[in-house]
Amino acid sequence: RLPATVTLGGQPVTVLYSGLSPFFIGLAQLNLQLPAALPPGAKLPLLIRFGSAESLPVQLPVFYEAPPAPAIQVSPASLNFGSLAVGQTLQRSLSISNTGTLPLTITSLTISNPRFTAAVALPITIAPGSLRELFVSFQATTATSETGTLNIASNDPASSLLSVSLTGAGTTPSTPGGIPVMQLGPTSLAFGDTPVGIGKELQLTIRNLGNGALQINSITSSQPLFRLTATTNVVIAPGAQQVFLVRFDPTAAGFVSGALAISSNDPARPSFTVPVTGTGFLPGAQTLVLQTDDGSFERTVTIPDATEVHWLNRLTPPRYPATLKAIQIYFPGEGMVVGDAFTLLSADHPGNAANIGTPNFRTSTNRVPRTGDFVEFPVPELTINSGDFLVGFAAPIAPGQRPMAVDISGYQSRSFASLNGSVFQPIHLLSAVSQGNFAIRAVVDVK
Numbered sequence: 001r002l003p004a005t006v007t008l009g010g011q012p013v014t015v016l017y018s019g020l021s022p023f024f025i026g027l028a029q030l031n032l033q034l035p036a037a038l039p040p041g042a043k044l045p046l047l048i049r050f051g052s053a054e055s056l057p058v059q060l061p062v063f064y065e066a067p068p069a070p071a072i073q074v075s076p077a078s079l080n081f082g083s084l085a086v087g088q089t090l091q092r093s094l095s096i097s098n099t100g101t102l103p104l105t106i107t108s109l110t111i112s113n114p115r116f117t118a119a120v121a122l123p124i125t126i127a128p129g130s131l132r133e134l135f136v137s138f139q140a141t142t143a144t145s146e147t148g149t150l151n152i153a154s155n156d157p158a159s160s161l162l163s164v165s166l167t168g169a170g171t172t173p174s175t176p177g178g179i180p181v182m183q184l185g186p187t188s189l190a191f192g193d194t195p196v197g198i199g200k201e202l203q204l205t206i207r208n209l210g211n212g213a214l215q216i217n218s219i220t221s222s223q224p225l226f227r228l229t230a231t232t233n234v235v236i237a238p239g240a241q242q243v244f245l246v247r248f249d250p251t252a253a254g255f256v257s258g259a260l261a262i263s264s265n266d267p268a269r270p271s272f273t274v275p276v277t278g279t280g281f282l283p284g285a286q287t288l289v290l291q292t293d294d295g296s297f298e299r300t301v302t303i304p305d306a307t308e309v310h311w312l313n314r315l316t317p318p319r320y321p322a323t324l325k326a327i328q329i330y331f332p333g334e335g336m337v338v339g340d341a342f343t344l345l346s347a348d349h350p351g352n353a354a355n356i357g358t359p360n361f362r363t364s365t366n367r368v369p370r371t372g373d374f375v376e377f378p379v380p381e382l383t384i385n386s387g388d389f390l391v392g393f394a395a396p397i398a399p400g401q402r403p404m405a406v407d408i409s410g411y412q413s414r415s416f417a418s419l420n421g422s423v424f425q426p427i428h429l430l431s432a433v434s435q436g437n438f439a440i441r442a443v444v445d446v447k
Contacts, residue, residue, distance in 0.1 A: 002051040004030060008060060009044035011035050034062070043304065061305050068355070070128070071100030072156040074164060079150075080268055081168030082179045084140035084211070091209050092138075092181055092268060094164065096124075096152070097131035101355050104128075105155045113148030115139055116166045129354070131187075140170030178212030178238065182266040184274060189226075189260075191248040191278030193319050199249040201229065204260070204274065207241040215265040216242070223258025225249055226276045250280025253288060255318060279318035285447045289328065290315035290389070292414050292437035293407035300332040300402035301434035303417060310418040311404055312392035313440040314349060314356060317384075323445045324382040327391045330439030331371040335403030340368045342395035346379050350387035354413065358422050359390050366393075376443065391442045394421060406436025415440075 004018040017031035030048065045057035075095045084090055098104035106124040111117065118136045126132050136150065148166040156162075185205045194200045208214035214236040219228050229245040236242050250256060260274040292313055303309050324346060336342065344366050347359035366377055382389070397403060406415070415438040416424040417431070428435040 005049040006030065006032060007047050008034060008062075013046075068101040069158070070098055070102045070104035070126075070154070070156050072104055072152070072154050072159055072162055073097045073099050074152065074162060076268070078165040078167070079136055081138040081166070082267060083169045083171045084138065084179070086140050086143055086170045086172060088178075088211055089137055089139045090168070090179060090181065090211060091135050093183055093209075094134045094136055094150075095131050095187075096126065096134055098126040098128055100156070101128050106132075106152060107155065108151075108153040109134075110151045110153075111136075111148055111166070112151075113146055113166065115141065115146045115168070116148045116150070118150065136166065138166070138168040140168065143170045143172050145169040179210045180208055180212045180214035180236075180238070180264070180266050181210035182214055182262075182264050182269060182272065183207040183209050184262070184272060188274060189246055189276045191276070193281050194248050194250050194278050196250050196252060196280045196282050199247055200278070201245050201247045204244045204246050205241055206236060206244065206262070208236040208238055210266075211238050213237060217263040217265070218261075219244065219263075220261050221258055221276075222261070223256060223276070225251065225256055226258050226260070226278070228260075246276065248276070248278040250278060253279075253281050253286065253318065255279045255316075281318050281446070285445065287325070287443065287445050288318070289441050289443055290317060291441040292412050293439055293441075294409055294437075296407060296409075297330065297332070297405035297439055298408045299406050299436060300334045301404050301406055301431070301436070302397055302402045303419065303431055303434060306397055306419050308394065308396045308419070309403070310345065310392065310394040310421045310424070311438055311440065312345065312356075312359075312390055312416040312418070312424060313438050313442075314388045314390055314414045314416065315442045316352065316388045317444050317446055319446050320385045321383050321447060322389075324379060324384075324389050324391070324442055325445060326376050326378045326443040327393075328374045328376045328441040328443060329393060330374045330405045331368050332402065332405040332439075333371050335401050335405075336368050336371070336395060338368055338370060340395065342366060342368065342393045344377055344379060345390070345392045345394060346382060347390040348382060348384045348387060349390050350384075352387055354426075356390060356416060356424050359424070361390075361421075374439070374441065389442050389444065392416075392438070392440050404434070405439040406434065407439070408436040410437070411435060412437055 006013040014033040021027040021029040043059040046060040048055040104126040150164040152162045257277045262272045344364045345361045418424040
């Protein structure tokens with residue numbers, strides 16, 4: 001009997017068992033262990049060989065759900081302190097963020113060169129979606145170039161030890177000038193609920209931690225509803241700071257986002273981006289439509305080889321209490337047809353976490369009344385005082401159907417799908433081709 005040799009996507013696969021099935025006459029059975037490095041969500045060719053005999057390739061879908069874990073990300077990837085006069089010390093900031101789903105713990109910080117130091121109390125714990133500023137100093141003790149490595153040890157299972165390169169140089173005291181170092185506070189502006197027609201102002205503070213004059217060349221906004229209330233061509237002396245006022249003037253109810261782009265003469269960070277968000281609201285009770293899409297749908301999609309899919313959007317009201325009244329769904333012409341049955345899904349999601357877990361859905365059975373535009377379906381009222389609404393539907397998928405319309409501009413990572421109604425994944429993890437903002441909306445009353 002010849003041994004079986006199996007490959008998946010060209011990579012060898014471990015064969016745990018090869019032989020006849022104990023329950024079916026004439027049926028061969030192979031038990032395989034897939035390699036951990038295969039790309040998730042892909043269809044890969046599976047080939048089976050017995051000696052010189054080779055099977056036809058079979059396209060095997062591979063899906064992988066990453067377990068909850070912290071994930072470290074450091075910006076910038078290296079710190080250049082430039083040239084300092086001997087005897088001077090310069091401090092630069094390093095952002096350590098947690099892009100994972102569990103708390104990130106920094107257990108140790110070591111630097112290979114004593115000219116570079118980082119004074120911080122350990123351990124450092126960073127919540128999912130948060131960041132921590134770490135300050136690293138360089139002291140020029142001699143007129144030589146210095147290099148070093150900052151090693152950051154954490155509980156990130158994929159990157160338990162991360163290295164940041166450090167460079168700097170000392171010069172003779174007669175060297176003129178100095179180096180500006182820009183620091184922002186805060187690093188993002190969240191205006192929250194802001195009355196339409198009244199607006200709100202927040203402070204943005206720019207500090208100069210360097211030993212040279214900091215020139216702020218410009219601060220521009222990508223969204224005209226956010227604007228600076230003063231001129232920006234200013235010079236900030238070493239050790240000084242300048243406070244700028246940023247104003248949000250919403251013209252209608254709803255969530256608005258943008259970014260401020262700051263240009264300066266800081267050689268390490270000549271440009272810096274500050275995210276800005278705000279939600280306009282009209283005083284008094286009102287009915288709003290919450291959505292992730294921009295109203296145009298560039299693509300209709302499905303989940304490959306699925307027989308049924310649960311489609312879901314996570315939607316956040318601008319203020320509370322908020323009461324879900326109805327769900328709006330756009331049924332594209334390439335998907336379900338008039339009369340097809342589907343199950344309407346609605347649930348609450350406290351805490352605004354990006355991972356929605358296993359929702360406790362309220363369900364009802366409906367039928368598609370028409371296709372090509374949004375259809376509104378009343379649901380039992382659901383009131384929340386914090387968090388999000390989860391709204392969507394579940395339906396079988398017939399061969400060739402593409403039942404979901406998506407807006408592919410400005411993907412918000414708020415659209416989820418599940419093949420079993422229990423484990424939901426952001427659509428970009430389940431199917432890269434299907435990535436986009438789902439055509440599912442919520443009608444809510446807010447006070």
